[in-house]
Amino acid sequence: MSFNQLDSLYRQVIMDHYKRPRNKGVLEDSSLIIDMNNPTCGDRIRLTMKEEDGVIKDVMFEGEGCSISMSSASMMTSIVKGKDVETALKLAHIFSEMIQGREYDDSIDLGDIEALQGVSKFPARIKCATLAWKALEKGLQHEHDEKK
């Protein structure tokens, strides 16, 4: 236990995304703006997304929070950019399973995101990791439902 276990949570790649976030900012010509916060802790995120013909052309995030929530947002935007909505939603599901320590579909390479697997052993921090993904789901599902 003790601080050695911290290394399993705060992996180098996570701290790298926290320190040098990818896709940080606000997209000028976004088609979707999603605000989400975690009322219990004060973390908040704004996702701006440009979606065309069922494909996420571009996505950026802006917000405030701990290293886990902000690095997860950086990783999420990196992986879903260029993906179609269906794949992005599938990734959100896979991420949710992974972060809760459940068995998950490993047919898609998650890249850096796998570094967040350690969060599953810190139940109090799972909500930090899922904030950005929940925002993504909220935005895409809304789109999805409207087109149905």
Place this chain on the structure above:
Amino acid sequence: MDIKAIRSQFPILDQEVNGKPLVYLDSAATSQKPLSVIESIEKYYREYNSNVHRGVHTLGTKATDGFEGARDKVRKFINAASREEVIFTRGTTTSLNIVASSYGRANCKEGDEIVVTYMEHHSNLIPWQQVAKATGATLKYIPLQEDGTITLEDVENTITERTKIVAITHVSNVLGTINPIKEIAKIAHANGAVIVVDGAQGAPHVKVDVQDLDVDFYALSGHKMCGPTGIGVLYGKKELLEKMEPVEFGGEMIDFVNLYDSTWKELPWKFEAGTPSIAQAIGLGAAIDFLEEIGMENIHQHEYNLVEYALKKLSEIEGITIFGPLDAAKKGGVVTFNIDGVHPHDVSTALDMEGIAIRAGHHCAQPLMKVLNQTATARASFYLYNTKEDIDALAAGLVKAKEFFSNVF
């Protein structure tokens, strides 16, 4: 105070968390419970569980005696003039909501003012926002000083003849600031307003005498003062409570029920609809016995020593910002801080690995976070069972956490 003897009364403290001895520094969220409280609840359920105020059987009488006996203990603890002034509720939030929904809505109208501070917990802010919205009254804030205190001059300037209600916390749950309630009550009364005090962080830590403070309403929670959750108190001056309408209706609170209207029971039961939290009230009574045996003055002195020590130890760590008064005499057992460049959640997780429990977040005080220009803060809070060694562990844990995060960055 014999800390070792006191700690031995709290079985929960004797355990390891993540391989380290537990250092519990989150009593402002909820305090731990001594054996006498745990046993009083168990005894009630094992030996005389029964509903109160109705059955004429023996157990019913015992339960009623236990429940009403707890009310007498609360009365003495806060020095209320009579037991009718002590209403049992679910907790501070419910107590404050009763005052807002009943007294607030009936006594505020357009053009009136409700005065609060920036350091209010959401539970003593949102009910007043709602009253203001419903009645057209204006919500006004007493300015906050740089050191996390308010000045009586600002209090005088904010409260006017249009002010109907002054709602203020006794002790801030974030800054630790102890507000000069007695002086503020005088100013409120001179302007014809009533004063409503959130005592959630006051009653557990300082001696409260509602008559000496001359407050109109005082709310407290059992679970922050060694009692169980689910029980709290609303103290109110009898002449005010008598004029107020109940906010909940049903069993227990009625006198006569007719087909189209009913009459209410006398105080305090008028405000206690439904079966109350019987075991919890009895547990709160046991908690009060426990606290009084140690003595509130002794508890306050002990916390003063801890806060003074913590302020010294923490300010020695480079990169730490402490919020609220830096003078231990001005604050209760709370030290709120941030480490430069490390989010409080990350600090809290790192400390948890060392067995140290602190709180990280906005502490149900979002407007205050904005004033402090922080999205979240870390908070260590102390109680009678904490020791200087706990603070040494906190300081060491913070240094370690700071090093850890500066290395991974």
